[in-house]
Amino acid sequence: MPFEVPFVQRALLAGILVSLVCALAGTWVVLRGMAFLGDAMAHGLLPGVALASVLGSNLMLGAAASAGLMATGVTALGRVRGLSRDTTIGLLFVGMLSIGVIIVSHSRSFAVDLTGFLFGDVLAVRAADLVLLAVASAGAGLVSSLGYRSFVALAFDVRKAHTLGLRPRLANALLLGLLTVAIVVSFHVVGTLLVFGLLIAPPATAVVWARRIPTVIAGAAVVGSLATTVGLLVSWHWGTAAGATIAATAIVLFFASALAAHLHRRVRPALPDVEREAEQAQ
Template sequence: MEWLTEPFEVGFVARALWGGLLVAVICALAGTWVVLRGMAFMSDAMAHGVLPGVAIASLFGGSLLLGAALSAVAMALGVTALSRSRRLSQDTGIGLLFVGMLAAGVIIVSHSQSFAVDLTGFLFGDVLAVRLGDLAVLAGALAVALLLTVACHRSFVALAFDRWKAATLGMRPVLAQGLMTALLTLAIVASFHVVGTLLVFGLLIAPPAAMALWADRIPAIMIGAALIGAAATAGGLLLSWHFGTAAGATIAAFAVACFFVSAAAAAVRDRFPFPATPVKGH
């Protein structure tokens, strides 16, 4: 038991745990829609797309969160604009912006005297450096994410499964798509300074994808994804403490490992289904 509890008795590890748990829930709420709508490539591009804004804010001593938010909004607007072209697919537009924003971010960071350190921090984060102020920001982001998720649930469900039917029912799919993108942006911006712009993608995709193999209802997928993300946070921090590995990367790797375990178990379930329990009296 001491092996399990010792790391979390240290102040900065305990704050990292709370920060990771908040990020896990935020990413579960947004990531469920990412998985159901097949927006994985877009979410990956947006996770990298915040890098220029963060780099500029860092160079000029501004707010990293504000820089990330402005960069993510620019990325989302760019994707929307390019997707309207009849000659370019949405994936092409996302790919172009993905490479362009990432390259711009690296170029901006290269002007820093501590180029390697800054770039590593932006991409991989520093979960062990979470402060009380960061926890307050994450708690506020979670409250907004919950509000969006509850208020827009019906519109998001209709958009996820039948965009045209959503339009005929007056669900305003364009507005719903914008709000869904806002939820994704919120999750990325709130989480990048904890697990980094590169590794936030793991928590957005892996836990919801792992749970989607076992649950049919969207609330169940969200709750299960939050629990898997929480387990990945605690397990990743524990392994990082005892084996001296990078904390953020270990958390993301743990989350991805959870998906593969879930996928393997689901494959066994589908290959060898349990016989139905006979109903008494028949």
């Protein structure tokens, strides 16, 4: 059995921890319709990771610096008149990705490095990585708990959040920080390209069935963990890339869930119920 092998056990635990962090951040991304921002943030890691690799520095620190720069750019350019949010995010997305590829192209092992950055290597997770993921999970849980009421208001009615004194700008900054942490700690497991799958697919799968936001978060964590387990099994027996298989499994689970909901015709749209919860939370 694959899960009797130590490095596969570490990969499984890492995937479960990543699923928890991504569930805490990804739920708000899905509810707020911020999928494009999540994708751009994931790709925005590449310059920092590439530069850290070329300089022989810590990849996680490079990823954090790059993600922080990306988040700052999104916030700053979002205040420029005449430019839509999607436009500024798109420009930063392409710019950061281009810079990352240019940096990596100066490496002697260009193809190998770029593949590792984009797709990760979940089977190479070390014990130290697990400790970092556990700390990140605890931190993400704390931020989500403390900012829950503000996040709910921000997701559904920014003006009401202003009226209630919930400081939506601060809540938005915290949410960007939560998203940044989720992406930074996850890229080593599934890569900058595939982290988007675990960030979006599990919450999107859960929101079809769930009626309350905490249920969406819990369901997303379960779906992400299931995708990790099934993905590692498929990868082991079929010889496929582990990170890509995990992300693909998460996507398959989403489509299967959406199809089941459609065929049974017994699941009403979840967002109206979540919106009612938002009103109650306020």
